[in-house]
Amino acid sequence: xxxxxxxxxxxxxxxxxxxxxxxxxxxxxxxxxxxxxxxxxxxxxxxxxxxxxxxxxxxxxxxxxxxxxxxxxxxxxxxxxxxxxxxxxxxxxxxxxxxxxxxxxxxxxxxxxxxxxxxxxxxxxxxxxxxxxxxxxxxxxxxxxxxxxxxxxxxxxxxxxxxxx
Amino acid sequence: xxxxxxxxxxxxxxxxxxxxxxxxxxxxxxxxxxxxxxxxxxxxxxxxxxxxxxxxxxxxxxxxxxxxxxxxxxxxxxxxxxxxxxxxxxxxxxxxxxxxxxxxxxxxxxxxxxxxxxxxxxxxxxxxxxxxxxxxxxxxxxxxxxxxxxxxxxxxxxxxxxxxxxxxxxxxxxxxxxxxxxxxxxxxxxxxxxxxxxxxxxxxxxxxxxxxxxxxxxxxxxxxxxxxxxxxxxxxxxxxxxxxxxxxxxxxxxxxxxxxxxxxxxxxxxxxxxxxxxxxxxxxxxxxxxxxxxxxxxxxxxxxxxxxxxxxxxxxxxxxxxxxxxxxxxxxxxxxxxxxxxxxxxxxxxxxxxxxxxxxxxxxxxxxxxxxxxxxxxxxxxxxxxxxxxxxxxxxxxxxxxxxxxxxxxxxxxxxxxxxxxxxxxxxxxxxxxxxxxxxxxxxxxxxxxxxxxxxxxxxxxxxxxxxxxxxxxxxxxxx
Numbered sequence: 138x139x140x141x142x143x144x145x146x147x148x149x150x151x152x153x154x155x156x157x158x159x160x161x162x163x164x165x166x167x168x169x170x171x172x173x174x175x176x177x178x179x180x181x182x183x184x185x186x187x188x189x190x191x192x193x194x195x196x197x198x199x200x201x202x203x204x205x206x207x208x209x210x211x212x213x214x215x216x217x218x219x220x221x222x223x224x225x226x227x228x229x230x231x232x233x234x235x236x237x238x239x240x241x242x243x244x245x246x247x248x249x250x251x252x253x254x255x256x257x258x259x260x261x262x263x264x265x266x267x268x269x270x271x272x273x274x275x276x277x278x279x280x281x282x283x284x285x286x287x288x289x290x291x292x293x294x295x296x297x298x299x300x301x302x
Numbered sequence: 303x304x305x306x307x308x309x310x311x312x313x314x315x316x317x318x319x320x321x322x323x324x325x326x327x328x329x330x331x332x333x334x335x336x337x338x339x340x341x342x343x344x345x346x347x348x349x350x351x352x353x354x355x356x357x358x359x360x361x362x363x364x365x366x367x368x369x370x371x372x373x374x375x376x377x378x379x380x381x382x383x384x385x386x387x388x389x390x391x392x393x394x395x396x397x398x399x400x401x402x403x404x405x406x407x408x409x410x411x412x413x414x415x416x417x418x419x420x421x422x423x424x425x426x427x428x429x430x431x432x433x434x435x436x437x438x439x440x441x442x443x444x445x446x447x448x449x450x451x452x453x454x455x456x457x458x459x460x461x462x463x464x465x466x467x468x469x470x471x472x473x474x475x476x477x478x479x480x481x482x483x484x485x486x487x488x489x490x491x492x493x494x495x496x497x498x499x500x501x502x503x504x505x506x507x508x509x510x511x512x513x514x515x516x517x518x519x520x521x522x523x524x525x526x527x528x529x530x531x532x533x534x535x536x537x538x539x540x541x542x543x544x545x546x547x548x549x550x551x552x553x554x555x556x557x558x559x560x561x562x563x564x565x566x567x568x569x570x571x572x573x574x575x576x577x578x579x580x581x582x583x584x585x586x587x588x589x590x591x592x593x594x595x596x597x598x599x600x601x602x603x604x605x606x607x608x609x610x611x612x613x614x615x616x617x618x619x620x621x622x623x624x625x626x627x628x629x630x631x632x633x634x635x636x637x638x639x640x641x642x643x644x645x646x647x648x649x650x651x652x653x654x655x656x657x658x659x660x661x662x663x664x665x666x667x668x669x670x671x672x673x674x675x676x677x678x679x680x681x682x683x684x685x686x687x688x689x690x691x692x693x694x695x696x697x698x699x700x701x702x703x704x705x706x707x708x709x710x711x712x713x714x715x716x717x718x719x720x721x722x723x724x725x726x727x728x729x730x731x732x733x734x735x736x737x738x739x740x741x742x743x744x745x746x747x748x749x750x751x752x753x754x755x756x757x758x759x760x761x762x763x764x765x766x767x768x769x770x771x772x773x774x775x776x777x778x779x780x781x782x
Contacts, residue, residue: 173457176339177336177339180335180336180339181336184343186332186335186343189343189344190328190331190332193328194324194328197324198315198318198319198324201314201315201318205322205324205327206327206351209347209351210348210351210352213344213347213348213351214348216344217344217345217348220344299343299344
């Protein structure tokens with residue numbers, strides 16, 4: 138299952154280097170970036186365009202539909218619907234994947250994983266900004282429930298690639 | 303979870319991306335977003351994708367007066383079903399719409415209206431953002447006139463995919479302008495005694511001078527997508543050149559992983575060409591024989607098996623070769639940089655297996671030479687064991703007798719072995735040519751650098767992905 142993420146992330150990041158470069162150049166440039174460039178960078182960040190493109194590309198490469206354009210339209214419509222609160226946004230990983238990851242980390246079925254494993258696993262799933270010290274961190278035992286909760290919240294965040302309503 | 307080691311992108315993904323031009327699609331989506339910056343990007347993207355034809359023509363036809371821009375623009379529009387936009391058309395429509403706010407000067411000379419530049423750009427932008435232009439694309443004739451106009455257009459997000467600049471010697475242009483005047487006797491404007499829309503002789507000369515001043519700057523502005531076409535040839539030829547330029551897609555920024563297969567009899571220069579190509583385009587050079595020898599030197603089980611075959615001189619079984627080959631080709635350096643492969647596949651069975659493993663080459667070349675030439679090249683070649691230099695009795699003789707004395711010949715280069723290898727090659731080559739219908743045959747009975755240039759020209763050309771595979775073409779030196 139981790140193969141999915143690796144392949145897709147590697148292939149996806151190959152296709153969207155321009156976006157991250159653009160953002161970095163305009164933001165980090167300071168005095169160097171013209172006002173138009175800054176506008177552009179701000180727009181990209183505000184509407185989470187880079188993440189949107191990244192997610193769309195990942196979905197495309199994983200599913201490899203015969204007709205990419207209708208597929209993209211469908212995904213975008215799902216995203217739009219989720220924004221209005223109706224459903225969940227389209228995401229490459231679902232809860233069964235989260236369970237599977239936990240299962241790999243905890244083959245003996247103890248019901249918990251170490252803090253390091255928890256952090257590694259969530260970053261592999263592409264989740265940023267998760268809770269670094271969740272419940273059970275002190276005892277170095279992150280339970281399945283905590284893991285699932287953080288993973289689910291993180292996945293939701295990374296798929297909701299639109300400006301907050 | 304060890305994510306750093308051995309990330310392998312399955313070739314299926316790269317092939318899919320190439321086949322459906324995913325990068326171009328994404329690029330267009332992002333570009334439109336950046337230009338229009340809509341408040342609702344998701345909705346905007348849905349509409350953009352729903353429109354169907356994502357890539358519409360955006361062409362500018364520039365040139366001095368009387369160079370035939372109108373004819374070319376009209377022909378292009380017929381061919382591509384784009385909308386034809388001329389300066390006067392924009393003005394006319396605008397006049398009809400904004401009768402109250404008439405800021406347009408009525409004393410216009412020739413085609414250049416005397417209206418303030420910003421307003422002019424705004425008018426163009428309005429026209430181009432109408433539904434028919436968005437849906438079908440546009441061909442701008444004679445717009446922009448100057449570099450400043452071009453830059454202003456770019457600022458509002460109007461930039462062409464292709465620009466055609468027509469060119470002709472001044473005398474011809476002047477002759478044509480005057481001929482136009484004679485052809486339209488009914489258009490004499492009573493007020494100014496000037497032919498309506500057709501300038502007088504002095505006017506033509508001054509317009510030409512103004513044009514030449516601007517042309518140079520415009521050339522610079524659009525140099526990436528511009529092509530200069532001589533319009534003092536026959537109408538059909540001019541149009542043919544223009545059309546071929548417009549139809550070739552601009553070189554994309556998509557990750558470009560060329561996958562090249564080189565076939566050829568022994569002595570045809572496969573290794574040399576492969577090295578040259580790999581060096582210039584930063585591809586991974588894979589020679590099947592070398593790869594097998596390298597693997598057999600490893601102390602793996604596969605290596606041991608292969609060593610036995612190499613030692614005994616029998617050909618290594620197809621399945622083993624394929625195993626070694628797929629392992630090598632799936633490594634990250636091959637998938638990200640692309641590869642040049644020679645010495646494999648040797649027969650149709652290997653070719654099929656390669657195809658099933660999803661390693662589809664993007665360019666296939668058959669290097670051709672007659673058997674006699676092959677024999678000459680191969681049997682007379684030798685290596686100096688101390689310096690590693692390769693010499694040839696006829697083409698590159700050893701410079702001194704001592705070197706000559708120590709030259710060694712590869713036993714596989716002997717006449718008998720060569721005949722065996724040639725026979726093997728010719729037995730398989732026809733079937734292989736059938737497997738790769740888009741392959742290009744190159745005659746290598748010339749110096750290696752000409753061969754390299756020919757191969758390069760085919761590497762660089764973008765092949766039509768949706769067109770039917772072309773037949774095997776013969777490319778000889780001098781023709782292209």
